Amino acid sequence: MTHSKLRIAIHTLAAVPFALPLLAHAQQQLEEVVVTAEKREQSIQDVPLSVAALAGDDIEVGKISGLNDIAFRTPGLTYNQFSIGEPRIYIRGIGNSSDSAGSDPAVGVFLDEVYIGRTGGVGFDLFDLERVEILRGPQGTLYGKNTNGGAINIVTSRPSQETEVRVRVSAGTDALRHFQGLASGGLTDNLAAKIVYSYRDRDGYSRNVITPGDISTLGNLSQSTIIGPSIGAEGAGERRDDARSVNVRGQLLFDITERVDLLLSADYARDETSGPCRHIQNVDNAIAGLGPFWELNMSDEYKADERHCASQFDTSQKREVNGVMARLEADLGWSSLTSITAWRSSEYNWVDDLTGLPLNNLTAPSPAGVPLPPGFFTTPGNVINGAEEDASQFSQEFRLAGNTDRINWLAGVFFMEEDVERGEEFYTQYSTPLQGLGLAAVGDVLFTQDNTTTSYAVYGQADWSFTDQLTLTYGVRWAEDEKEITQNSIDLLGTTPSGVPLILPSFAAPVSADDSWSEVTHKLSLAYRPTDDLMLYATYSEGFKSGAFQSQTNLPSVATQPVDPEVVENIEVGMKSSWWDRRLQFNLSYYDMDYEDLQVFELNSRFLLVLLNAQAESKGVEASIDLVPIENLTLNASYNWSDATFKEFTNSNGLDLAGRDLPFAPDAALTTTANYRVNLANGGALDFGVSYSWKDEYFTGPQNRAVERQAAIELLDASVSWTSADGSLAVDLWGKNLNDELQVSSRIVDPTGVTSEYYMPPRTAGVTLTKSF
Numbered sequence: 001m002t003h004s005k006l007r008i009a010i011h012t013l014a015a016v017p018f019a020l021p022l023l024a025h026a027q028q029q030l031e032e033v034v035v036t037a038e039k040r041e042q043s044i045q046d047v048p049l050s051v052a053a054l055a056g057d058d059i060e061v062g063k064i065s066g067l068n069d070i071a072f073r074t075p076g077l078t079y080n081q082f083s084i085g086e087p088r089i090y091i092r093g094i095g096n097s098s099d100s101a102g103s104d105p106a107v108g109v110f111l112d113e114v115y116i117g118r119t120g121g122v123g124f125d126l127f128d129l130e131r132v133e134i135l136r137g138p139q140g141t142l143y144g145k146n147t148n149g150g151a152i153n154i155v156t157s158r159p160s161q162e163t164e165v166r167v168r169v170s171a172g173t174d175a176l177r178h179f180q181g182l183a184s185g186g187l188t189d190n191l192a193a194k195i196v197y198s199y200r201d202r203d204g205y206s207r208n209v210i211t212p213g214d215i216s217t218l219g220n221l222s223q224s225t226i227i228g229p230s231i232g233a234e235g236a237g238e239r240r241d242d243a244r245s246v247n248v249r250g251q252l253l254f255d256i257t258e259r260v261d262l263l264l265s266a267d268y269a270r271d272e273t274s275g276p277c278r279h280i281q282n283v284d285n286a287i288a289g290l291g292p293f294w295e296l297n298m299s300d301e302y303k304a305d306e307r308h309c310a311s312q313f314d315t316s317q318k319r320e321v322n323g324v325m326a327r328l329e330a331d332l333g334w335s336s337l338t339s340i341t342a343w344r345s346s347e348y349n350w351v352d353d354l355t356g357l358p359l360n361n362l363t364a365p366s367p368a369g370v371p372l373p374p375g376f377f378t379t380p381g382n383v384i385n386g387a388e389e390d391a392s393q394f395s396q397e398f399r400l401a402g403n404t405d406r407i408n409w410l411a412g413v414f415f416m417e418e419d420v421e422r423g424e425e426f427y428t429q430y431s432t433p434l435q436g437l438g439l440a441a442v443g444d445v446l447f448t449q450d451n452t453t454t455s456y457a458v459y460g461q462a463d464w465s466f467t468d469q470l471t472l473t474y475g476v477r478w479a480e481d482e483k484e485i486t487q488n489s490i491d492l493l494g495t496t497p498s499g500v501p502l503i504l505p506s507f508a509a510p511v512s513a514d515d516s517w518s519e520v521t522h523k524l525s526l527a528y529r530p531t532d533d534l535m536l537y538a539t540y541s542e543g544f545k546s547g548a549f550q551s552q553t554n555l556p557s558v559a560t561q562p563v564d565p566e567v568v569e570n571i572e573v574g575m576k577s578s579w580w581d582r583r584l585q586f587n588l589s590y591y592d593m594d595y596e597d598l599q600v601f602e603l604n605s606r607f608l609l610v611l612l613n614a615q616a617e618s619k620g621v622e623a624s625i626d627l628v629p630i631e632n633l634t635l636n637a638s639y640n641w642s643d644a645t646f647k648e649f650t651n652s653n654g655l656d657l658a659g660r661d662l663p664f665a666p667d668a669a670l671t672t673t674a675n676y677r678v679n680l681a682n683g684g685a686l687d688f689g690v691s692y693s694w695k696d697e698y699f700t701g702p703q704n705r706a707v708e709r710q711a712a713i714e715l716l717d718a719s720v721s722w723t724s725a726d727g728s729l730a731v732d733l734w735g736k737n738l739n740d741e742l743q744v745s746s747r748i749v750d751p752t753g754v755t756s757e758y759y760m761p762p763r764t765a766g767v768t769l770t771k772s773f
Contacts, residue, residue: 190255
């Protein structure tokens with residue numbers, strides 16, 4: 001962040017409470033935000049940890065419609081996506097980019113309190129939600145494993161006896177067509193139901209500009225099991241980065257007795273895309289003078305736009321997600337019982353041309369008079385990547401909660417079994433100069449994994465209010481993860497060594513391994529309330545993520561050797577306050593997180609994908625302000641300053657990376673929103689909204705090379721909405737990324753020094769019509 005912007009942010013946040021006497025008096029107050037961050041309903045101002053919440057009204061087309069939108073509205077949270085099944089979420093610089101079936105995320109995602117083991121299983125439309133909660137920092141006591149960076153709670157709206165029918169239709173740029181609808185109400189006096197449906201179709205915003213004249217070879221995909229069927233793109237002008245999806249969610253809420261409720265829910269999602277259009281960048285950074293060779297297959301049309309590629313492959317990506325849940329809530333008198341039984345599955349497959357250029361001509365002769373062998377004057381390399389994954393999980397949680405005059409307590413047990421079958425293929429072609437490094441001209445390698453993870457946990461937490469102002473919280477959790485994995489590495493063409501990652505050679509037979517890890521994590525917090533509108537707190541918390549087995553391994557010995565589990569300790573102090581007759585809320589926190597054996601995944605200079613452990617720390621400041629300065633005007637600002645670095649880490653290239661920034665950890669981020677309502681004479685209303693988000697520059701890789709640097713990003717969104725007098729009809733005009741910022745969605749640094757990139761959506765705009773009956 002520039003020093004001027006940093007000063008402006010700090011001075012603005014600090015000055016607002018003291019400027020209040022200068023503002024005119026108004027009666028309107030901020031609405032109370034209720035969250036379940038600690039497994040019970042509380043005002044967000046009563047939760048002694050850093051929590052952000054997005055209301056359901058803000059989670060809709062044109063405002064917040066995906067995880068990247070949530071990331072930009074939540075400073076400290078960063079999002080990128082390698083493929084449709086591999087979104088990557090980072091909070092306070094902590095995340096995980098490993099795709100291994102034997103690895104886990106570092107930020108947990110929960111749907112109605114059901115943990116989603118594979119992040120690719122988050123494939124549902126964000127429609128008809130009550131709220132989204134973002135819990136920053138380790139949540140190892142109440143939420144358990146794989147929440148070292150934090151947790152995201154997605155809370156859907158429940159059915160009720162009140163009849164509701166709502167239809168929403170959106171149209172926008174890139175031929176967006178989006179239909180959403182729901183019906184909810186009572187079927188009997190003791191049974192309410194809800195059905196939610198969403199369909200979305202959008203053309204692509206990037207183009208594959210390959211022409212028949214650009215194609216010199218079809219390669220050798222004779223043994224390919226995943227990539228082979230995708231050879232043969234449609235031709236010049238084919239759109240990429242499109243989107244098509246269908247989502248259905250149904251719920252039944254049984255009022256069994258006055259004290260017992262049962263919620264049954266099921267959801268299904270299917271989405272597909274023609275895949276990203278990867279573009280080669282940073283050609284000037286290529287090693288050994290290879291830059292001009294990379295440009296040999298780049299047409300003028302290709303060079304004209306970063307969103308252009310020239311791929312011979314139909315890089316389709318498809319995903320299906322299913323889930324069912326039964327939630328029983330019973331009032332036992334002395335306590336309440338909650339039982340959550342859930343099964344979820346996700347299945348996806350994709351092919352991605354990581355180079356985005358025509359296959360190189362390995363028989364191309366050298367120019368006349370140049371005594372070099374064929375295949376020298378062509379693109380240095382092509383890498384085509386494809387994967388198939390099928391994952392399923394069963395989980396069961398029982399929880400008891402109760403309270404006395406001074407104590408609120410909670411205790412529970414948790415079980416989960418997850419099965420993941422994964423195959424990933426890499427097809428490669430390397431020019432004559434790179435063959436000199438020992439790489440085969442043509443290679444095709446397949447890696448398979450079959451992993452089962454079994455998890456057990458017992459946990460409890462108690463809040464003791466030993467005075468009206470002081471509350472002491474202690475929580476503890478014992479957790480154990482057991483993993484059993486079978487892996488294989490297959491050279492499909494027998495051209496060892498070949499491919500990325502380099503294969504040395506095929507395994508003689510699949511290899512199996514198993515291991516288990518257990519940990520006891522603690523939480524201790526002290527909250528002090530000198531007044532009803534001010535809370536000061538100090539919290540110590542711990543997190544745990546089990547060991548992991550590496551994917552794309554080259555040796556049986558590596559395939560059977562897990563990396564160490566990840567443990568984090570967090571110290572956080574903060575303030576939550578309401579001012580000016582609750583027309584202002586100002587929250588501030590400082591955190592200091594220390595990581596032992598942080599799991600780091602990277603592609604090294606020897607064409608190997610490796611998973612290693614590092615020591616790291618992340619500390620920073622988080623602040624937020626919500627203000628109603630005058631009637632019908634609401635202002636919000638959130639800010640994060642972060643210093644997330646490696647303390648000790650020597651990577652597989654032998655580089656000492658101590659002191660370098662953690663990937664996807666901007667030093668600062670800021671979000672501001674303003675919403676103003678004009679009440680019309682006929683009883684209707686106009687709402688004007690604008691959102692500005694800014695993230696400082698950050699690095700997409702642990703080495704912090706210049707080619708891994710993402711420049712600072714600014715996004716501007718705006719909307720104008722009209723609502724009828726009875727609230728049954730609304731029309732929204734909206735625009736997102738109005739400044740047309742180019743934001744990297746995925747970046748791969750090739751061992752030759754160039755980068756392969758594709759990007760988040762450009763400027764979009766549209767109109768949404770909502771009708772309630």
